Amino acid sequence: MRSSRRVGTALWAAVFSLALPLSQAHAAENCVEFQGLQHCGLGAVKVSGSEKGVRIDSQEKEPSGKGGVAIHTPPAAAWTAETQSDGAQRNFFTAYAEDVPVSTSTVNSSRESTSYSATFTGSGDATTYSVLAYYNGRLQAAVGGIRSGDTGAVGMMLPNPGWTPNCRPRTQTYAQCESACYANGYSNCNYCNTPCSLTVGFASAQLSSACLWQYTVAEPGVRLPNGQTVRADQIVLQEEISGPSNYPYLNFNRIDVQTTARSTVITGESLVPAGK
Amino acid sequence: MKASWWLTALLLTAGAPRQENAAPAPGAAVSEVPGRPDDEALAGGGTTVFDASHNAYGRALGNLAPTRWYQMREGKVLFMRDWAAHEEGLAGPLTNAAGCGSCHFKDGRGRPLPDVGPEAPLLVRLSVPAKDAPAGHHEPVYGVQLNDRGTADVPAEGTVQVTYTDVKGTYADGTPYTLRQPRYRINQLGYGKLAPGVMLSPRIPSQLFGLGLLAAIPDEAIHALADADDRDGDGVSGRPNRMVSVHSGKAELGRFGWKANQPTLEQQVASAFSEDLGLTSPLYPESNCTAKQEGCMTRVAAKAPALSRHVLERTTLYLRLIGVPARRDVLEPTVMKGQVLFQQAGCAACHQREFTTGTVEDVPELSNQRIRPYTDLLLHDMGPELADGRPDGEASGTEWRTPPLWGLGLLETVNRQVRMLHDGRARSFEEAILWHGGEGARARERFKALSKAEREALVAFLRSL
Numbered sequence: 001m002r003s004s005r006r007v008g009t010a011l012w013a014a015v016f017s018l019a020l021p022l023s024q025a026h027a028a029e030n031c032v033e034f035q036g037l038q039h040c041g042l043g044a045v046k047v048s049g050s051e052k053g054v055r056i057d058s059q060e061k062e063p064s065g066k067g068g069v070a071i072h073t074p075p076a077a078a079w080t081a082e083t084q085s086d087g088a089q090r091n092f093f094t095a096y097a098e099d100v101p102v103s104t105s106t107v108n109s110s111r112e113s114t115s116y117s118a119t120f121t122g123s124g125d126a127t128t129y130s131v132l133a134y135y136n137g138r139l140q141a142a143v144g145g146i147r148s149g150d151t152g153a154v155g156m157m158l159p160n161p162g163w164t165p166n167c168r169p170r171t172q173t174y175a176q177c178e179s180a181c182y183a184n185g186y187s188n189c190n191y192c193n194t195p196c197s198l199t200v201g202f203a204s205a206q207l208s209s210a211c212l213w214q215y216t217v218a219e220p221g222v223r224l225p226n227g228q229t230v231r232a233d234q235i236v237l238q239e240e241i242s243g244p245s246n247y248p249y250l251n252f253n254r255i256d257v258q259t260t261a262r263s264t265v266i267t268g269e270s271l272v273p274a275g276k
Numbered sequence: 277m278k279a280s281w282w283l284t285a286l287l288l289t290a291g292a293p294r295q296e297n298a299a300p301a302p303g304a305a306v307s308e309v310p311g312r313p314d315d316e317a318l319a320g321g322g323t324t325v326f327d328a329s330h331n332a333y334g335r336a337l338g339n340l341a342p343t344r345w346y347q348m349r350e351g352k353v354l355f356m357r358d359w360a361a362h363e364e365g366l367a368g369p370l371t372n373a374a375g376c377g378s379c380h381f382k383d384g385r386g387r388p389l390p391d392v393g394p395e396a397p398l399l400v401r402l403s404v405p406a407k408d409a410p411a412g413h414h415e416p417v418y419g420v421q422l423n424d425r426g427t428a429d430v431p432a433e434g435t436v437q438v439t440y441t442d443v444k445g446t447y448a449d450g451t452p453y454t455l456r457q458p459r460y461r462i463n464q465l466g467y468g469k470l471a472p473g474v475m476l477s478p479r480i481p482s483q484l485f486g487l488g489l490l491a492a493i494p495d496e497a498i499h500a501l502a503d504a505d506d507r508d509g510d511g512v513s514g515r516p517n518r519m520v521s522v523h524s525g526k527a528e529l530g531r532f533g534w535k536a537n538q539p540t541l542e543q544q545v546a547s548a549f550s551e552d553l554g555l556t557s558p559l560y561p562e563s564n565c566t567a568k569q570e571g572c573m574t575r576v577a578a579k580a581p582a583l584s585r586h587v588l589e590r591t592t593l594y595l596r597l598i599g600v601p602a603r604r605d606v607l608e609p610t611v612m613k614g615q616v617l618f619q620q621a622g623c624a625a626c627h628q629r630e631f632t633t634g635t636v637e638d639v640p641e642l643s644n645q646r647i648r649p650y651t652d653l654l655l656h657d658m659g660p661e662l663a664d665g666r667p668d669g670e671a672s673g674t675e676w677r678t679p680p681l682w683g684l685g686l687l688e689t690v691n692r693q694v695r696m697l698h699d700g701r702a703r704s705f706e707e708a709i710l711w712h713g714g715e716g717a718r719a720r721e722r723f724k725a726l727s728k729a730e731r732e733a734l735v736a737f738l739r740s741l
Contacts, residue, residue, distance in 0.1 A: 098329050100384060124327045125334075209349055243345035245325045245338045245599060248352045 320600030351594020614737025659713025
């Protein structure tokens with residue numbers, strides 16, 4: 001389990017280059033480059049860039065969730081991004097390998113909770129995944145056999161004084177945060193000064209071809225599909241690979257980020273290329 | 277009511293005595309699908325994978341031992357590697373692609389047409405007639421294959437241009453159809469004119485699933501289907517090709533390649549590495565440069581084989597571990613009717629439905645599997661209509677190996693293009709059938725005589741494979 005978390009530093013053994021040159025594949029309009037990656041608008045959005053990041057502004061009155069950016073990468077083993085946005089929202093992430101979607105993840109944030117789910121295709125419709133919950137880098141709990149598409153984890157604010165959040169959930173205003181802080185009996189409410197960002201990562205494990213999504217969790221408590229609630233600050237949704245009939249994905253070359261938020265800024269991004 | 281009739285026929289025949297590898301005489305009325313076991317969807321027996329998506333051609337065997345998964349992944353890494361981008365510049369300098377996956381997109385045929393142009397990419401095999409060799413000799417300057425990629429200092433050998441002429445015809449019911457007759461031209465020759473009388477054979481990539489199973493069919497099962505002198509008088513002969521095995525040095529039954537010109541999968545892989553990618557190996561230690569290509573020869577002079585035995589074995593193993601996609605819509609009435617028509621038209625005389633593999637010691641998953649590839653792996657004279665005029669091994673210029681039909685119904689899903697026959701001239705199952713000549717002519721004419729609904733049913737059956 002620990003190895004699956006070192007996606008930011010792992011080096012992979014294979015090189016794979018089938019992707020069309022980026023300049024050939026994407027129109028210049030509505031694309032910006034950030035951290036060496038092209039971010040091209042999807043749906044009715046305006047995409048703008050600066051040194052600080054990529055800003056995605058929905059042009060819809062009621063954002064449908066189809067707007068976002070397609071992030072084109074060279075053959076990659078791992079990708080992480082930090083995004084900032086406010087309000088209740090749904091975020092949809094799609095990873096592509098060999099030019100087709102291979103895995104998705106949905107983060108559904110409401111005032112009270114955030115749910116995390118994922119789909120994987122390594123074993124077709126029968127694919128299952130595990131969810132692993134970590135706190136300060138240590139595994140707290142794990143549940144396997146979750147059907148692709150089902151919710152894997154729910155982040156929750158719990159009335160536990162020892163479980164003070166680290167930051168203000170994106171779905172809460174400062175006032176709402178303070179109110180929730182008092183209601184839950186947290187030891188202090190300074191965390192309300194720091195808005196949470198959503199940190200998401202995607203990786204394709206080298207040895208097993210298992211795909212995984214990794215999130216920092218804003219809420220201090222995480223409820224797992226088996227009913228267990230643990231303290232966690234990070235979760236990993238990892239595909240379960242058995243072997244028979246599995247599809248050997250080697251890397252990925254595109255991540256789509258779509259959201260119902262009116263504005264989202266991708267402020268930090270990193271990529272681990274697929275190894276040679 | 278009709279649907280229930282077919283289901284009843286299925287139930288009645290499920291327990292009927294089966295005659296393996298027996299097809300009714302072409303033209304004979306067949307009132308029910310012969311020998312339909314309950315596992316009709318299991319095209320690859322226990323190795324079958326149940327996926328009809330864009331990944332259908334690339335999944336691991338359905339019965340893969342879990343411990344073997346990492347071997348498959350390792351093999352795919354090699355298969356997908358960009359050998360031209362490697363730091364040591366292993367590939368070439370004369371090639372047709374950067375890596376296996378460049379042409380065998382998603383372990384199938386070519387890349388989607390929008391990516392590559394209006395037609396499927398072709399490679400062209402070359403040879404010149406020779407009195408001392410029925411199969412001819414390599415073209416003296418360009419070798420056995422036209423390499424259309426070079427490097428900055430080693431020019432490519434040339435490019436292939438294909439143009440088409442419409443060939444119109446009508447079915448018996450008056451419905452018109454149009455085929456397209458290809459003409460090939462080699463342009464931008466990098467090393468002077470081609471030799472007089474050069475024979476060209478254009479080829480599209482083949483799909484790669486099920487190769488381990490085909491390799492596991494006992495030789496005697498293939499030989500049993502041969503009828504070189506057409507002793508049964510059905511108009512279909514069928515004979516094996518034989519090629520020298522690099523391993524044994526002896527002529528062995530060929531079963532891989534458009535003309536069954538490779539006896540083993542490893543030899544097929546090694547030859548593709550050599551001729552398509554310019555990569556030498558223990559099986560093919562000589563580069564694909566010819567003596568007249570001095571720049572090329574200089575680049576590859578006196579080097580140990582680029583690929584190790586381990587790389588060859590692992591790449592070959594990867595191909596052996598790719599599963600066959602299951603048939604779909606097996607019990608659909610139209611599909612079942614189409615299967616009967618397939619038999620009646622005589623298609624099964626060459627597109628043999630079933631084999632049982634032998635014992636495979638190093639990959640027991642492939643052993644003793646009842647498989648349905650719809651090929652006899654034999655050479656058949658397909659007439660002037662499909663002739664390339666280029667002998668290969670013991671195959672003449674009009675003979676082709678019966679291609680397996682399993683999985684072809686998913687071509688459009690996986691490769692987002694449909695190009696059939698050796699040179700991709702056929703854009704549909706119908707066109708592929710209509711091009712059948714020689715030994716396939718009778719089947720073609722029976723197909724043309726069918727009603728529209730019957731033709732559609734037969735095609736629906738092919739799509740279910």
